[in-house]
Amino acid sequence: MNEADCDVLVVGLGPGGGAAAGAAAGHGARVIALDKKRRVGEPVQCAEFIPMPLGRYVAGEPVLQQRISGMRSFLPSGAVKDSPFSGLMIDRAAFDQALAERARAAGAELRLQSRLESVDFRERVARVRQGGRRWEVGYRVLVAADGPMSKVAGLLGLPPQRVAHSRQYTVPLRRSLTETMVWLSPDYPGGYAWLFPRGSSANLGLGIDEAFGRNLKPPLDDLHRKLVAAGLVGPEILRRTGGAIPLGGMRGALVTGDVVLAGDAAGLTHPITGAGISAAVLSGEEAGRAAARWMAGECGALLEYEETVRELFGPAIERALRTRESLKWSWGTPAAATDEQQRRGWIAFEEYFAV
Numbered sequence: 001m002n003e004a005d006c007d008v009l010v011v012g013l014g015p016g017g018g019a020a021a022g023a024a025a026g027h028g029a030r031v032i033a034l035d036k037k038r039r040v041g042e043p044v045q046c047a048e049f050i051p052m053p054l055g056r057y058v059a060g061e062p063v064l065q066q067r068i069s070g071m072r073s074f075l076p077s078g079a080v081k082d083s084p085f086s087g088l089m090i091d092r093a094a095f096d097q098a099l100a101e102r103a104r105a106a107g108a109e110l111r112l113q114s115r116l117e118s119v120d121f122r123e124r125v126a127r128v129r130q131g132g133r134r135w136e137v138g139y140r141v142l143v144a145a146d147g148p149m150s151k152v153a154g155l156l157g158l159p160p161q162r163v164a165h166s167r168q169y170t171v172p173l174r175r176s177l178t179e180t181m182v183w184l185s186p187d188y189p190g191g192y193a194w195l196f197p198r199g200s201s202a203n204l205g206l207g208i209d210e211a212f213g214r215n216l217k218p219p220l221d222d223l224h225r226k227l228v229a230a231g232l233v234g235p236e237i238l239r240r241t242g243g244a245i246p247l248g249g250m251r252g253a254l255v256t257g258d259v260v261l262a263g264d265a266a267g268l269t270h271p272i273t274g275a276g277i278s279a280a281v282l283s284g285e286e287a288g289r290a291a292a293r294w295m296a297g298e299c300g301a302l303l304e305y306e307e308t309v310r311e312l313f314g315p316a317i318e319r320a321l322r323t324r325e326s327l328k329w330s331w332g333t334p335a336a337a338t339d340e341q342q343r344r345g346w347i348a349f350e351e352y353f354a355v
């Protein structure tokens with residue numbers, strides 16, 4: 001006998017899970033959404049930039065931190081390119097919490113400090129640990145929005161995703177900035193460094209391909225020192241974070257039986273920029289809607305989810321994967337110190353779109 005039963009079980013309450021739970025509940029499904037965290041969205045593992053179209057999910061304070069007018073990219077020679085990539089800087093914890101609250105208001109039951117441990121996919125029963133207690137929940141559709149190291153994907157027997165490792169400090173900003181800054185350099189093989197302003201502070205971080213190890217402290221400290229010397233940021237480190245960013249592209253299948261993958265669990269993060277909030281929210285909404293439609297008897301709804309998500313994100317992800325593939329020979333070699341090579345690998349340059 002299960003402790004709980006639902007139509008749609010959502011695993012993970014990041015942006016993908018919050019959006020999925022809200023959409024499924026809003027379309028009449030009985031939803032249980034669980035997360036192993038004590039508080040939704042905390043601790044933050046994010047640089048907190050979202051593109052403008054996602055602004056409709058940002059009602060204002062406390063989510064909105066500041067507006068971004070464009071992006072400034074620095075090449076190895078010091079050459080600079082300004083691009084009109086506008087967007088918003090958000091408080092990521094508040095963003096995730098707002099999505100979860102919207103799901104709760106739509107009727108979803110949220111359970112925190114609840115870690116999915118195993119799933120009987122045949123019987124459609126998930127086993128969950130909440131503190132010292134274990135409970136079981138029966139479901140009809142399972143939406144896996146459990147991030148880059150998805151437990152559900154592992155239980156389905158899917159391989160781990162290729163990732164970039166990242167490390168980030170939040171630092172005081174010495175003068176106000178309205179653009180994001182990006183550094184392309186041989187010091188960050190298969191990745192880049194960023195400074196994203198959020199009012200009086202900024203997120204300073206970098207990511208590199210997993211093939212180049214996990215020790216990101218020396219290059220990040222080095223960049224931090226340079227920016228302190230330039231008077232742009234202060235020496236204090238207000239917050240430290242980091243994490244894995246999936247760069248391997250979309251999973252071969254996003255739907256297996258009645259299990260639907262969304263967000264990072266589905267491999268929807270952009271393999272060059274590492275941006276994944278937008279794809280998590282949009283795929284989560286699609287997954288929640290599809291799950292509710294499937295419950296209502298539309299038997300093609302889950303497969304339609306897969307088609308929609310592939311259409312939405314496939315072309316950009318495929319281009320980014322081709323670019324990674326064509327450039328990876330140069331990572332860690334002197335060729336990566338040339339502007340020409342870096343221009344091919346970054347979205348601000350027309351060379352990127354020539355591949």
Ligand SMILES: Cc1cc2nc3c(=O)[nH]c(=O)nc-3n(C[C@H](O)[C@H](O)[C@H](O)COP(=O)(O)OP(=O)(O)OC[C@H]3O[C@@H](n4cnc5c(N)ncnc54)[C@H](O)[C@@H]3O)c2cc1C
Binds near residue numbers: 034
């Ligand atoms: C350092 C860093 C900076 C980034 N900066 C940006 C940025 O500026 N802009 C951008 O668009 N993207 C950025 N990203 C990527 C972005 O954060 C992710 O793409 C996004 O969080 C994906 O959302 P998600 O809901 O799919 O997964 P997640 O946000 O990872 O949420 C998954 C949730 O599942 C829960 N969970 C996992 N396993 C279990 C389990 N077994 N049981 C219960 N719960 C579980 C986790 O606790 C988590 O809350 C960044 C990533 C990193 C690491």
